[in-house]
Amino acid sequence: MDTALDRAVRVFCERGYHATSIGDLTAAMRLATGSVYKAFRDKQAVFLAAFDRYAAVRREQTRSAAARGSSGRERVRHMLLSYVAHSQGIEGRRGCIVVGGAVELAALDPEVRARVNAQIETNEAFIAGLIREGQADGSIPRHVDADDTARLMICITQGMRVVGKARLPLDGERLVGVAMKLLA
Template sequence: MPNTTIPADRQRGRPREFDPDRIIERAMQIFWTRGYQGTSLPDLLEATRLSRGSLYAAFGDKHGLFLLALDRYIVQALKRLDDELASGQTALAGLQTCLDGYVARTDGAAGKRGCLVVATAMELAAHDQEVSKRIAHFFAAMEARLARALQHAQKEGALLRNASPVATAHLLVCFLEGLRVVRKTGSEPDKARDAVRALISSLTT
């Protein structure tokens, strides 16, 4: 995971009158809503309530603040995934909670907003190395967590014995992130829920 600590040389001097963590959260929200290119410096100044000088002194520039915001989003997304996978009495129940959670997050205004990781991958990953590394980290971490859950489900006898947990985890990543994109177009939520049921049914005993 990339280091998101604000450099020490930016922390020296008189004490700051703002909470950097709160500023990064506010920046994350505006980048999530408008995208990187769609977010202007005035947008960030309004959202963070910082002056131009304070923002540059603390975070370097728009790109530096964006990377911190993306890191924050990734940490939050992986924490939620861990919680959902651990929520069931069985590995399969945790997987079901995870899939249901993804479907729920594609509904309404949140669904229209989509996933910051997916949007950033489409917008920047092809030509921004720092962004590309973070996106790759997220998908690899997501896939590893799902593979472990699937291995547990297989040991519990819930997953087909001939199913590969690693390959199936990759399939789930593609399915879940693709679902976020498809649902942005306004497809019916029942179709998403039916797709989840069909996928689980095809993998379980």
Template structure:
């Protein structure tokens, strides 16, 4: 067998190796798995959640979990990011149909009220739960919580400023201070919702909160 023929064989073998799939593809829906993890963390909290709880909920073996997320903290961070993306998208969709700034604030308050009663309310908010457990001790988590709060506060401020420009909210209201107060109220609604409040009670809270804009 001559050298040139050997070279062609080696090149062919090398090409075939390059065309082989590099590693097995992840055989599960990451977003769906994280959505289930969100439910566990929101109800049980970070410290109250075991890998076995996550394995059962996410329908993954512990080995698959460790391979995809490294550890429980890795799952939490990924679940937190997923939660923020989903909730932010839904909030924007909830306020989008309303042209006036005042109505946008009202829609945002009702959006939170609807998440703060019944079974969904008892599940709680992952941002609130994570802030309470880890924001003091974990700088990376603290930064994520801070960004989440700042983002929601900015949404409320923008709605108030819009309302002042379109005349639906008095010009004398301090937009920044009122947005911060509304943020605290919104997060408080999610905490109170954990105790099993009904829809009527939480909608009334949203209605009363609108008086901050008078």
């Protein structure tokens, strides 16, 4: 069932919510219609489950990417580089469920909006934490406002997913090189 949910994640990522029919879902999950409705209340429930799964996986990937850095500053850099990588190529084209949910559903579906907000705020707090670590270890100046900078970096990462979905190329080293000025 978890593997079926992973397949649902892929479909929702690349087609979004409304363009994904139950037929698309059953084909991707390799389950019959009845089986899907036995496991989930309705289509939205499948989406919410897929959202949660996607969010958990991405959180872990982002955290482990950041962990590759040896200072707070380097951890921010690796986190941004990881985001560029995920926004590009085949995965970039596939897209991000959080961004998709925000754009397609957040306006009208309070349940989705709550999850999108929670995910964004968690990420933002994580980035602010990295910045504070950097200030503690001396790799990031004290005068940098951790919260404001984190929120701007959230905009950057979410924006990269939009640009990546449109298949515009992103040069990781150059883009992140510029973004690191925010920690000056």
